[in-house]
Amino acid sequence: MFDRDKLDDIKNEAKSFEESTQKAIQKRPERKENFMSASGDEVGRLYSPADMGDIDFMDDIGFPGQYPYTRGVQPTMYRGRLWTMRMYAGFATAEESNKRYKMLLAQGGSGLSVAFDLPTQIGYDSDHSLSEGEVGKVGVAIDSLKDMEILFGGIPLDKVSTSMTINAPAAVLLAMYIAVAEKQGVSMDKLRGTIQNDILKEYIARGTYIFPTEPSMRLITNIFEYCSANVPQWNTISISGYHIREAGSTAAQEVGFTLADGIAYVEAAIAAGLDVDTFAPRLSFFFNAHNDLLEEVSKFRAARRLWARIMKERFHAKDPKSMMLKFHTQTAGSTLTAQQPDNNIVRVAIQTLAAVLGGTQSLHTNSRDEALALPTEDSVRIALRTQQIVAHESGVTNTIDPFAGSYFIESKTKDIEDQAYAYIKKIDELGGAPKAIDNGYIQQEIMDAAYRCQKDIESKNAVVVGMNEFMIEEEPPKGLLRVDMSVGEGQKKKLQELKAERDNEDVKIKLELLRKACECDDNVMPLILDAVKAYATLGEICLVMRDVFGEYQQSVRI
Numbered sequence: 001m002f003d004r005d006k007l008d009d010i011k012n013e014a015k016s017f018e019e020s021t022q023k024a025i026q027k028r029p030e031r032k033e034n035f036m037s038a039s040g041d042e043v044g045r046l047y048s049p050a051d052m053g054d055i056d057f058m059d060d061i062g063f064p065g066q067y068p069y070t071r072g073v074q075p076t077m078y079r080g081r082l083w084t085m086r087m088y089a090g091f092a093t094a095e096e097s098n099k100r101y102k103m104l105l106a107q108g109g110s111g112l113s114v115a116f117d118l119p120t121q122i123g124y125d126s127d128h129s130l131s132e133g134e135v136g137k138v139g140v141a142i143d144s145l146k147d148m149e150i151l152f153g154g155i156p157l158d159k160v161s162t163s164m165t166i167n168a169p170a171a172v173l174l175a176m177y178i179a180v181a182e183k184q185g186v187s188m189d190k191l192r193g194t195i196q197n198d199i200l201k202e203y204i205a206r207g208t209y210i211f212p213t214e215p216s217m218r219l220i221t222n223i224f225e226y227c228s229a230n231v232p233q234w235n236t237i238s239i240s241g242y243h244i245r246e247a248g249s250t251a252a253q254e255v256g257f258t259l260a261d262g263i264a265y266v267e268a269a270i271a272a273g274l275d276v277d278t279f280a281p282r283l284s285f286f287f288n289a290h291n292d293l294l295e296e297v298s299k300f301r302a303a304r305r306l307w308a309r310i311m312k313e314r315f316h317a318k319d320p321k322s323m324m325l326k327f328h329t330q331t332a333g334s335t336l337t338a339q340q341p342d343n344n345i346v347r348v349a350i351q352t353l354a355a356v357l358g359g360t361q362s363l364h365t366n367s368r369d370e371a372l373a374l375p376t377e378d379s380v381r382i383a384l385r386t387q388q389i390v391a392h393e394s395g396v397t398n399t400i401d402p403f404a405g406s407y408f409i410e411s412k413t414k415d416i417e418d419q420a421y422a423y424i425k426k427i428d429e430l431g432g433a434p435k436a437i438d439n440g441y442i443q444q445e446i447m448d449a450a451y452r453c454q455k456d457i458e459s460k461n462a463v464v465v466g467m468n469e470f471m472i473e474e475e476p477p478k479g480l481l482r483v484d485m486s487v488g489e490g491q492k493k494k495l496q497e498l499k500a501e502r503d504n505e506d507v508k509i510k511l512e513l514l515r516k517a518c519e520c521d522d523n524v525m526p527l528i529l530d531a532v533k534a535y536a537t538l539g540e541i542c543l544v545m546r547d548v549f550g551e552y553q554q555s556v557r558i
Contacts, residue, residue, distance in 0.1 A: 330366070
């Protein structure tokens, strides 16, 4: 990128600078002996062209909208259209969540993001014994198509894009969404949105899995195949680094493990007979935005570049859209503190900048009170306003990838790319992501990183304002959102009424057809859609698949 002779001159000057700086340091010592990034990587005192000498502008950086997409996937990025402001929301009943969605859209939100409660995430109806006490707590309870009809009542599904944070039973919730759209007169080819549908990260970091890895991968490739033919604008998966980071990974691990999962999905789909360019353009990703602004911006740029190279060089994709890493970002919930919760507004603003400067396609900003409870309406509004202020007042959206060419950013981008690629190579040697998960390698790496981070906080080597430094006496929090415990009883009553009203013989036939499809190699999506339309419940459909596929048993190395 720079003339070799001039680089040698710069290196000599840099060496002289370091020597002369020592005198200044002796007179006024630096605040720390070593300055580290949030991921624990040492940050140099100063960066110069000497730190990016082997980076080639056209091969490594280039222009936005062009391979390897380091600077963004669109040629004009936010000058053409801002990112989708998609606030993650859902609690209690479909009725309550529907009100929150309408409020967010009225306040300028440009997409929906559905949070499901834990029983829904693991395929149990609200009247199952394991659902007791969890119905509607961390998301909305969806037992059947009837709940889904209420959830999106009055919201035209051809006018919004919807993300659904659902993994193990993703096929069932997608089928419900398609069925609701049909009832609104919206055909499948008009639907826009995403299902998370990333089961590998559930085994790694989150835990809401149901089935073993092999049938889980089959369900995912069935969705790829079905959507490529019937729901062409739908993102069929959101390959998620977010939860990997929330579990304690470093930035490079977040990229490396997420892309390794992505490789596993592509390999599974190809093995199922799909052409890479038929499904890869609808793959999407989901990343975390932490507080270390410069490291995070570099992380997003590194992820885009590495994925483009993987798709082109490893999978021989030909469609440029197959090489574009498009991603949703959520600000880091794990960085929010219960102490001095208003400080979280500032943290979220920094993380918002990281996501935007890194080129995200959509963004959810966490609310100030989320370390304490589900967010109140006021807190959600402030979180949305944070995005809107960055979008319309900060000026950072007026030019594309403004940090490009920064000696530090380019050096850090290369560093994260190299670290992430090393993890991918290691996982390849272990036989791929599913095997690396089954033997506990990925989980162990994340646990080790989380341990180092916690030690830094406890030793105050890492300062968390208001928590381990700058503490104050605080009043107990007031006005927090609490979900009424009667939600569970209400859902049980609705289920009883549903089962009394529907054609139970028809449900039985549809579930039996689904069972037969599960037992052979047929694509299960059309059968799930038929069962959903007959008002078979989520729990009933998942029970059929549990009977055929079995349940995953976690393996963790100690």
